[in-house]
Amino acid sequence: MAIEVHALGPGIAAEVRGLRLWEPLDPADVELLRRLFGEHGVLVFRRQSLSEHEYADFCALFGSLEHTVRTDWASRVRPEIGLITNLKGSNGNPLGGLGDGEVEWHSDQTYMANPATGAALYAVELPPEGGRTYWANLVAAYEALPERLKQAIDGKNAVFRYQKRLNKYKGADQKLSEEGRKRTPDVVHPLVHVHPLSGKKALYLDPTTSIGVVGMPEAEGNALLDKLASHAIQAQFVYTHNWQVGDVLLWSNGCLMHRREPFPSSDRRLMKRATLHLPADLHIIPKTFMPAEMAAQ
Numbered sequence: 503m504a505i506e507v508h509a510l511g512p513g514i515a516a517e518v519r520g521l522r523l524w525e526p527l528d529p530a531d532v533e534l535l536r537r538l539f540g541e542h543g544v545l546v547f548r549r550q551s552l553s554e555h556e557y558a559d560f561c562a563l564f565g566s567l568e569h570t571v572r573t574d575w576a577s578r579v580r581p582e583i584g585l586i587t588n589l590k591g592s593n594g595n596p597l598g599g600l601g602d603g604e605v606e607w608h609s610d611q612t613y614m615a616n617p618a619t620g621a622a623l624y625a626v627e628l629p630p631e632g633g634r635t636y637w638a639n640l641v642a643a644y645e646a647l648p649e650r651l652k653q654a655i656d657g658k659n660a661v662f663r664y665q666k667r668l669n670k671y672k673g674a675d676q677k678l679s680e681e682g683r684k685r686t687p688d689v690v691h692p693l694v695h696v697h698p699l700s701g702k703k704a705l706y707l708d709p710t711t712s713i714g715v716v717g718m719p720e721a722e723g724n725a726l727l728d729k730l731a732s733h734a735i736q737a738q739f740v741y742t743h744n745w746q747v748g749d750v751l752l753w754s755n756g757c758l759m760h761r762r763e764p765f766p767s768s769d770r771r772l773m774k775r776a777t778l779h780l781p782a783d784l785h786i787i788p789k790t791f792m793p794a795e796m797a798a799q
């Protein structure tokens with residue numbers, strides 16, 4: 503069956519039909535998918551039935567798989583896969599992370615010096631209601647900014663801190679291993695990047711980790727970041743995904759933020775997550791500075 507591509511969201515997100523991801527893919531189809539992923543930022547494949555190895559191997563076609571700092575969320579079958587779930591083991595301990603609550607608007611790995619900007623979720627068990635995930639298009643959001651705000655952020659960099667996100671988490675998710683702490687010092691990234699395919703500019707935002715703008719008083723910097731985030735999550739920039747069991751969804755964090763709505767704690771939800779280092783010729787890979795470098799300038 504030939505590949506069909508159906509646009510889903512406002513300038514982002516496309517559904518790809520006609521592929522069985524558990525079968526080896528034709529190299530020409532892989533090239534097409536890599537390009538589509540770069541162009542759309544969100545790619546959806548429905549009605550898939552994958553072992554963890556098949557899922558991980560498919561994701562690895564787009565970039566190298568990362569063992570994230572959340573080793574406590576890692577699957578025992580394939581540790582590069584993280585479990586995003588409210589399920590608990592027979593000992594009562596969480597099997598993965600992020601529980602059943604809202605996951606606020608964020609972008610993954612903004613707190614890392616070398617962020618792995620690709621991510622995938624595979625829906626294995628879903629609640630009857632709730633738990634939808636939303637993606638905001640930060641290219642369209644940048645384009646729609648008033649000229650004076652574009653000028654205000656030109657050349658500006660923000661500081662990102664993982665501890666800010668940890669403070670928002672509940673229970674065991676708040677804890678991070680010593681190794682995880684060493685891998686997550688404060689980092690600085692520009693607020694605007696250029697997409698390598700379209701040449702268009704995109705905002706780079708994460709209200710769950712950003713703690714200020716370099717060279718601006720704290721309150722002023724945070725007010726600017728809040729204004730940018732409120733602008734970016736307006737409905738016209740957002741794609742909402744209504745999950746079905748068997749969905750595989752890939753997204754590129756360099757040009758998107760995402761959030762998940764809560765779902766009832768009495769329901770079960772299990773998503774398998776992969777995290778990927780994406781290639782810079784197809785995706786925005788944020789530049790990084792350490793705060794000390796910025797201070798020395």
Ligand SMILES: O=C(O)CCC(=O)C(=O)O
Nearest residue numbers: 586605610635762773775
């Ligand atoms: O559970 C979801 O749908 C999204 C989870 C999430 O925000 C993430 O994996 O970064």
